[in-house]
Amino acid sequence: MTREYTSLHFTKIAFKPLHTNLFNIVLLSIFLSLGSGNLYSQDIKKKQTTIPSKKQEVKSSDTKNSVDKSVVEVKTDTVRLDTVKVKKGVLDSKVKYKAENYVKIDQKKKHITLYDKAELYYQDVELKSGIIVMDYEKNEVYAGRIKDSLGNYTQFPNFKQGSNVIEPDSIRFNFKTKKALIWNSRSNQGEFNVKAAITKKENDSVYFLKGARFTTAKDIDNPEYYFQTNKIKFTPGKKIVTGFTNMVIAGVPTPLFLPFAYFPLSKETSVSGIILPSYNDSNDKGFSLQNGGYYFALSDYYNLTLTGDYYTNGSYGIAAQSSYGYRYHFQGTFNVRYENNITSERGYPDYSKTKIYNIQWSHSQDSKANPNSTFSASVNLGSSEYFKQTINQINVGSSLNNTLSSSISYSTVFNGVPQSRISLTATHSQNTQTKEINMTLPTLQFSVDRMYPFALNDGAKKGFIKNINLQYNLNGKNSFKTTDSLFFKPEMFKNADIGFQHSIPLSTNFKVFKHFSVSSSLNYEEVWYFKTINKRYDDQLNTVITTDVKGFDTYRTYSTSTNLGTTIYGTFNLGSDKKIQSIRHVMRPSISHSYRPSFEKYYDTYATDASGTMQKDYTRFEGGIYGFPNKNSSNFLGLNLSNTFEAKVRDKDSTKTEAKKIMLLNNLNFDTSYNFDAKTLNWSPLRVSGGTQFFDNKLSANFGATLDPYAIDNGGNKIDVFNINNGGSLFRMTSANLTMNYSIDNKGTKKDKNSQSLRNGGRGDDLFGSDIDVGSDRKSQFGDEDEEDEISEFFRSKLPWDMTFAYSLTYGNSNRENKVIGNSIMVSANADLTAKWKAGISTGYDFVQNGVTFTQLRFERDLMSWRMDFNWTPFGDNASWNFYIGIKSGVLSDIKWEKRNLTN
Known part of the structure; x- marks a missing residue:
């Protein structure tokens, strides 16, 4: 660093001894007795009382004094003499400052005084105040407020060092020792706002406060509540430790006090600590303490909360909750709760004791973690009565839900030609009313992407032949059906159903007569089971006995389907001068045909009475998780018509020339079918459904109706007679429904x-x-x-x-x-x-x-x-x-x- 001297002019005066006059010798000796060495004189320029507010810079010169810039680099040193050692510079870096009213530099006292909207920047310190006085010899700075024309204090100091900000009435700070004395400081520490009469800063990590108050209220000068204490020691960003503390609400001291208190202020990770319970009472369980426990801040990636409840009648509950996450990889939560729930008192008729539990797990993977593989989980299982009987209810509405469901899945993609993918899923579905549980552990799915064996290498797929494509799909299940009481007990796993389903769909699509789209498919399916059934009549028990037959068995089926459809557009113009200018009607009619032959070869017969004359057909694959082959063939012709209606209306805003489009009906569908192979009741009921929206899509309405063309007899049984031929209308409405949902706010x-x-x-x-x-x-x-x-x-x-x-x-x-x-x-x-x-x-x-x-x-x-x-x-x-x-x-x-x- 180059050394710079203050801009002063020196004149050196040297005296020589004289040899001619005794008077001169005596006079010289008097001067030598008063002082020796060098004498200096100084030229002083006129002081400036104000400095322009724009940012400027002053650098010292040996020949010229320059004080017309407000950003100064100041370094002091003595003049180098033969007998005096050079002193080290007082300040270690640049000092930048400015003020609106004036800047005063006193070289004799080594002070810099800034007045009115003063700002000073030195090292990591930023200081703004009404007045700032810096002593650059002692490395100290003082900042305070000033009075306005009405005598009110304004421009309070704002002291910032690093991330710590203090707003006191005045402050005195030493740059070398880092110590400070602060009066009426106001600072923010985490969620706390702290105000202290006197603050002593020992160093960057320790502060001592006297006559302090702290609160989470935004207005520290007029808080709704605060904690009053005479002594505080705090480490910024880490902790606050207080002495005797009293809580004050609305300026009134309360009986709530603590002999000491400790508050963590860590910004990077949470801090472990006790969770205080809440007090409650219940008519049938007595008094209780709920949600008391301990929070464990185990690391930056996961935590653990253990809580418990206790009622005076003996009921209790324990819970564990954990949140975890790894940025750009995954995140999730895990909750488990167990309760021993006692109602009333032993000996009373309404006394009951139940043990209930609930497990919830949610896990999601960031898409950036692995684009080819994903893992996710959404688990909600437990006792069917949990949400109705829990003593720690979180959501009352959850008790109105009758179904619990879970899913855990993993999938991965194998890049190749063709591409394939595989997934493993565990599912759970639970009816809280019947207490029946259906679970798959696991479900296997493997598929190979669509292949076009007759398409050219250029990728063109036009026509019937080139659009022929096929796939391969494999599904496997290990399924369990059980109840609440047998969940995950050995009895649950004894009746497992295991099966695999292979399917190869072969399909194509093409256009005919330019406007009609045709799609056709042939589906081959093969199912593997490891358990089948056998039925026989037991003469001793006089009943039909069904037994399980363990061993590998399989059946194969195939089916075909063809669909022909088109789209018809119609517009009804009512006139540009009308409010409704036009209505657009879009119809999408389609005709489909599906055929599945009879697979009677997989059927056997069994006797239903002791004589053996009553016979009934059955298939050994009944009850399989992928169904069973049908004995009867099906030959369906399906008819479907979907409609949408739109309108163009004149806009209320007369400045707009374009008409406004509104949806009249989102959909209006008609669906029925005819079975050629059925001996009676060939037509299926006509299903009508539709929906629309009103009030800028805030109100949605959906409706549906089932219309049966056949009549019923006096016993309510459907007969093979059209309803119109039985003295009724064309269709008989058997059911209808209407649902409306409306959500609005301002x-x-x-x-x-x-x-x-x-x-x-x-x-x-x-x-x-x-x-x-x-x-x-x-x-x-x-x-x-x-x-x-x-x-x-x-x-x-x-x-x-x-x-x-x-x-x-x-x-x-x-x-x-x-x-x-x-x-x-x-x-x-x-x-x-x-x-x-x-x-x-x-x-x-x-x-x-x-x-x-x-x-x-x-x-x-x-x-x-x-x-x-x-x-x-x-x-x-x-x-x-x-x-x-x-x-x-x-x-x-x-x-x-x-x-x-x-x-x-």
């Missing part, structure tokens, strides 16, 4: 607020109620945690709200009952009553049962740093209420009060 796109409900198999809306989160990190039940409302004198001109509406109507007349089987409506609505009050309701009515469906009322009050909510299910099997008030911040989520009660 807040934009509605968020998916029920992820837990979806994992449990429930709905993604609020029709079955919103989540009741009883975890330690409680979220808003309205799902708008990140939304900020601007509070003004008038809240909003439009009241924020959202609504979901569903209606279902089902009509039945298969046996002349002519009645409405189902007729119900469900509504869910949420609204912001004020900037801080939210309310919601989920309810419905069943017009057939004449009763109110599941109903939930919910209220929430935003208390800025706190949240208060109330959730009430007034009646039904899940009748309960829940009241909660607590701090939003996750680091203080255990500071809460919660009251829950099951009222049924």
Whole structure:
């Protein structure tokens, strides 16, 4: 580094001894007694009181003084003499600064004074303040506020070193020792805002605070609540340790205090710690402590939470939850819970004791991890009564779901010509009403991509021959059917069904008469089983006995199908001066034919009575997981007609010249078939279905009806007589249904607020109620945690709200009952009553049962740093209420009060 001297002019005066006059000798001796060496004089220029605000730079010169630039590199040194050693520079790097009013440099005191919107940058320190005084000899800086014309303090210091920011009234900092003394500092540490009367900075990693308060409130000067303590020691980004701490709410000290406290502030990883339980009571289980436990921050990639519940009547529950993830590879969650659920007291008639469990696992792989192989999991299995009997209910709506399902799959692709792929899947389906479980462990699927043996190398595939293609598919299953009580017990695996299905579809497609598309296929299928059945009549038991026959067996079938279709367009012009200018009708008629011959050779007979005269046909492949060959041939002619209707209407905006397109009917389908090989009832019922949307696609409506051409007798049995020939109409409506769904809001796109409900198999809306989160990190039940409302004198001109509406109507007349089987409506609505009050309701009515469906009322009050909510299910099997008030911040989520009660 080159050395630069301050811009001063020196004049050197040297005295020589004289030989002629004694007076001069005496005078010289007097001067030598007063001082010796060198004498200096200095030329001083006039001081400047202000400096332009634009950024400039000053560098010292030996010949010229230059102070017209506001970014200065200052280094001081003594003048080099023969008898004086050179001193090292005071500052270690450049000092950049500026001020709006003036910059004052005092070389004698070695001070730089900046006034009004002052800024100073040195090393890793950034300092902004009303006034800044830097002593570059002592390596110290002082910053403070200034008064405006009205005498009010403004321009408070903003001190930033690295990632730490402090906003005090004034500060004194030493660049060498890194020590600082700070008055009325305000800083942000993690989720905490900290204010202290006096702060002493020992070094970059240790601060001592006196007369401090800390809170998660945004306004540190007027917080809704804070913790008052006289002594704090904290390490930025790591921890806060306090002495005696008292909680203050709305400026009023509370009886809540701690002799000491410790708060982790780690930014990189979570910190292990205790999870405080919440207190609740129940009418049939007594008092309880719920969701207490410990959180283990095991690494950056996975964690573990262990929690438990205990009720005074002996009920208890334990749970383990883990989240894991590896960026750009995979992520997932795992939850398992077990409960020993006791109702009432021993000796009472309503006493019961059940053991229930639930396992949930979700895993997803990043598409970038391996483009050729994927692994995913979505597991939700357990006791059928879990969501109805659990003592730690998370989502009430989940108890209304009757099905649990799971899937774990792995697939990989083999690149080649042709390309092939293989996948392994384990599935689980559970009916919580019947408690029946169907499980495959595993399912094998292997396929080879479509091959065109007659296509040219240039890839052209035109005509019947060149479009001939074939594939190969292999499916294998190891299937189990069991119940709740036998799940994963030895009895479950004894009745496993194992089978393989091979299929080779051969197909082609081409056009005829330019406008008709034809597709034809031939499908060969071969099925392997390792267990078949045998039926015989037992004379002693007087019944038919079915026994399993173990061993390899197989059957082979084939079928053909052909489809002919086209598209017809029709436009009806009504006039450009009409509101509806034109209607467009698109018809897609198609005729299909399918044929499957009889495979009677796979059938045997067995006696159904002791005499043996009554015989019945059966196939040994009955009950197989891939079905069995049909004895009767089928020869179907299918008729299908699909329609769509669009309209062009004049736009309400007169400035637009183009007509507006609207959809009248998304689809209107007619579907029936005729079986040539059936001896009676050749025509199948005509199925009519359709759907459309209204109000900018916010309201969707779907309808359907089944029309049977055959009549029924007095016993309700279908007879081989057309209904019109039996004195009726052309068709007899046997069933009809209408469903409508409407979702609207004035807040934009509605968020998916029920992820837990979806994992449990429930709905993604609020029709079955919103989540009741009883975890330690409680979220808003309205799902708008990140939304900020601007509070003004008038809240909003439009009241924020959202609504979901569903209606279902089902009509039945298969046996002349002519009645409405189902007729119900469900509504869910949420609204912001004020900037801080939210309310919601989920309810419905069943017009057939004449009763109110599941109903939930919910209220929430935003208390800025706190949240208060109330959730009430007034009646039904899940009748309960829940009241909660607590701090939003996750680091203080255990500071809460919660009251829950099951009222049924």
